Amino acid sequence: MGSRQPENTRSFTLAAHGGAGKTTLAEAMLFCNGQVSRMGKTEAGNTVSDFTSEEQKRQISIGASLLTMERAGKTLFALDAPGFADFTGEMSAAIRVTDATLILVSAVGGVEVQTGRAWEYASENASPVVFYISKMDRENADFGKVLSDVKEQFSPNALPVFLPIGAEASFKGVVDVLRGKAYIYAADGSFTEGEAPADMAEAAASAKEILVEAAVEMDDALMERYLEGEAVSDADLARVLRAAIAKRRVMPVLMGSAAMNVGVHQLLDFIVDYFPSPLDRGPVKAEKDGAPVEVVPDVSAPFSALCFKVMVDPYVGKLSFIRVHSGTLSSEGNNIYNIKKGEDERVSTFKLMTGKDGKDVKEIIAGDIVAIPKLQSTKVGHTLAVKGGASYLFPHIEFPLPVYSVAVVAKTRADEDKLGNAISKTLEEDRSLTFEKNPETHDNVLSGMGDLHIDIVLAKMKERYGVDLDVKTPQVPYRETIKKTSEAQGKHKKQSGGHGQYGDVSIRYTPLERGAGFEFVDKIVGGAIPKNYIPAVEKGLHEYMGKGPLAGFPVVDFKAELFFGSYHDVDSSEMSFKLATRLSFRKGVMDASPALLEPVMNVEVIVPEPCMGDVMGDFSGRRGRIIGTEARGRLQVVKGQVPLAEMFRYAIILRSMTSGQGSFSMSPSHYEEVPADIAKKVIAAHKREEEEE
Ligand SMILES: Nc1nc2c(ncn2[C@@H]2O[C@H](COP(=O)(O)OP(=O)(O)OP(=O)(O)O)[C@@H](O)[C@H]2O)c(=O)[nH]1
Ligand SMILES: [Mg+2]
Missing domain, CATH: 3.30.70.240 (Alpha-Beta Plaits)
Incomplete structure (x- = not known):
């Protein structure tokens, strides 16, 4: 790789609604590029992207997979994101760290809910968008309808660059509007280049005209010449179109069939020629001491990178995925410095990933997306640099907040022992997951994005760490309070044989406003209870409050005034007064019209x-x-x-x-x-x- 330059890098996220064909398209790209010898299928569980057992079992993508391709002197980094709503966080993080978003829209299903999410994340990140209308070979595939939906729902800048030759079962190729050529596929997957079919020539010419018109706006001088009737050269068009795509002024619409492998070569060529490089994308925002800074993707600038994904493999160990934003770093003799944590991290190698396989590489540069094995303290969202180098922080990667909670219970003692380790490893990988012990109900509450997400997390913990968990609905942390004032005496007396016990308290219980908590007032006068026993009464109240007499929930928002009592010179003790307090408390609360909150x-x-x-x-x-x-x-x-x-x-x-x-x-x-x-x-x-x- 040696003298790689960011201008030769193309990174993009495959984003779409679930099942639109992202993983199949990623597989077809690898196949066309000669990186796999046989195309895998999602339903056969043998694609490069969906390599985890849960993905293979459920036939959906769960995590974003990184695929690295070399083509025509360019390095392509594709992140194949999952489409299902429970894993939206993986999609948004991928869009954040890539230079473009390839939004797939099924030619049959059209624009769907998660297509909208992909569009929104791309817009929030100002990510250049290219649309790809997938599954053109399927029955009811309708390129025209999907194209007009995309224009209407997302942007009038969505302009076709490929036109389909045939549709459904007879879909057999694409016309590349820019080259003015047709690519017709044979049954064996080979294709021939030729002239556009006569009945499509006009449509192709007018599609090109629309692209030219939109693209020349990027260059005033060129636009002037164009408006005066001068033809735009191919080289000029390529230059302004690239610029227009990078600035989201043109959102090319491509199409094809990944399953039939039609149009995938042309898509790859388009990526090489027109997708933005890190330089086209320009500087990214960071922050230093509270002030904004811009990080330029320059290979000679200080090294900086953002960790966007952590994967824990039980055999290989931990892999941290990073996007390099500036500089160059060699794995030889260098540590990485985690700015967020202020810690050095040892680096042995960098890995160019394709699915679960990594290829070692010694040097990484601005624009690269690679994995680093065995980093200790680095988590998703951390900024990495070299000690004494860059000192800014990239904005944290935001993940959607968990919305669905279950309480988990270890099936056996052995499961319980393994739970802590399994949970902490799982949390490290999955930023849409939280785990908390509720201090009131003592439930172990696991929260995620939905029932599928939780199901998968539990299955993973069982498979990887051998932890078997039952789930139940979490308990509501109810509380108890009182609505009236009451007075209650509690007398604890045991004076038969041996050392006796004697405590006697009278306490007044008064409701306080919501949120006020608890207040204790000592109103004892004339030594009815000796001073040294009073703390025992207060302590007792604190203890018994934790488990109210109504339904066992903490009692809140009341005042307890200790106003009278009696004692015995020999038999009284702190314990006796605590037990007396308990009797008073239970009776007092029940007499004060208790309520559940x-x-x-x-x-x-x-x-x-x-x-x-x-x-x-x-x-x-x-x-x-x-x-x-x-x-x-x-x-x-x-x-x-x-x-x-x-x-x-x-x-x-x-x-x-x-x-x-x-x-x-x-x-x-x-x-x-x-x-x-x-x-x-x-x-x-x-x-x-x-x-x-
Ligand atoms: N006929 C046809 N089927 C396709 C094509 N692309 C994908 N499929 C099928 O559509 C289904 C879903 O494909 P995937 O590639 O797994 O879709 P995905 O977008 O990766 O799905 P998620 O990652 O779960 O969101 C599978 O059954 C594929 O075989 C295509 O071009 N033509
Ligand atoms: Mg997939």
Whole structure:
């Protein structure tokens, strides 16, 4: 590789709705490029991209796979991202670190929900977009319809560069509008170059004219000459078209059939000729001491890179995937410095990855996307440099917040012992996953993007780390409180034989406002209880508060005033006073009209306008209330508050209610009293549990 230059690098993300054909297209590219001798199929579980056992079993992509290709003196880095909504984080991270986004749209299915997400992520990252209409060989493939949908829903800048020859079963080639040539494929996958079929010549010429018109706008002098009627040379056109693509002024529309391997050579050539290089893409934003800086993709600048993915292979170990943004780095005698952590990391080699296989390379340069084995402290989103070199940080990579939670329970003691290690390794790889022990309910709560995501995580933990887990709905962290004032005496007395026990307290319990917590007041006068026993009363209250008398949940928002009591010179002790406090507390709370409180969440749902009615109606079915709605781009935001108890399966319900178009996020708001009929059930369930124990 030696003298590689960023101008010879092309990186792109394959992004689309689930099943649009990304992995098949990636496989066809490798095949055309001579890197695999037989094309694998998703359904046969033998593609280069989908190499994990869960991907093969489920016949979908789960993680973004990196494929490296050499073609016509260029290095191509393709990230094949998953399309299923549960793995959107993999797609957004891939788009962030590549120089272009190849958005696939099925010629049969057309624009779908995740096509929209791919478009949005590309737009947020100002990523140049090329559309690829896939599956042209399939029955009902309709290039014209999909093209007009793409234009209408995404951008009028979507302009065809290839035109299909035939369709469905008779789809056999493409006309490359720029070259004015036709490429006709034979059954054995070979193709011949020729003139465009006579009935397509006019369409091809007019498509080219539209491209020329759009592209010359990138160069004022050229545009002037063009408007005066001068022809634009091929070299000039190539130059301005490249610029127009890099600036999202033209979004080429290509097409083909990956499964039949028609048009893939032409796609690869187009990538080589027209996709933006890191130099075309220009500087990326970073931050130094709170001030913005621009990082230029210059090979002689200080080295800097961003880690965007971590993969833990039980055999090979950890691989950290990085995008190099500036400089050159050799693996010989160099450490990498993790700026975020302030730690040096040993580097033995860099790997050019294709699926699970890596090819060692000694030097990496700006624009490269490679893996580094066995980095210790580097996590997704960290900026890497060389000690004493670059000192800025790239913005963190944002992942969607988890929206679906389950409580996991180890099946056996052995599973429990292995859980910690398995979870921490899994979390490292999967940034859309969180794990938390709820301090109130003691549930081990695993949260992710949906039920498929959680299913896959559990299957992976079982296969890789041998941890078997059961799942259940997490417990709601209910709380208890009181609504009235009460006074209760607690007297603990045991004076038969041996050393006796004696404690006697009278405590007044008063409700406090929501969120106030607990307050203890010592109102003892005249030594009714000696000073040294009073801390025991307070300590006792703190302890018993943790498990309320109503249903065993923490008691909150009340004041306890110790106002009277009595003691015995010999038999009183701290323990006796604690036990007396317990008697008073249980009676006092039950006499003060106790109530159950539940957490209420702030919920924000983002949906297309037509789904708003359903979403709002569903809110009231969940005991929720709407706070307001507002428009956000082409979508609507519904804001409201809903009890947590009603939200556990919401990710799944929202998906089906909106055909996958809705998304939501939530955060804790406050505690509120549980309606009586529901409280009764919760209390009864708790009693049953206690009896079982
Ligand atoms: N007929 C036909 N089928 C195709 C073509 N491309 C993909 N398929 C089929 O479509 C299905 C999905 O293909 P994949 O390549 O796995 O789709 P994907 O976009 O990678 O899917 P995810 O990664 O799960 O989002 C498979 O059954 C493929 O065989 C094509 O060009 N023609
Ligand atoms: Mg795939």
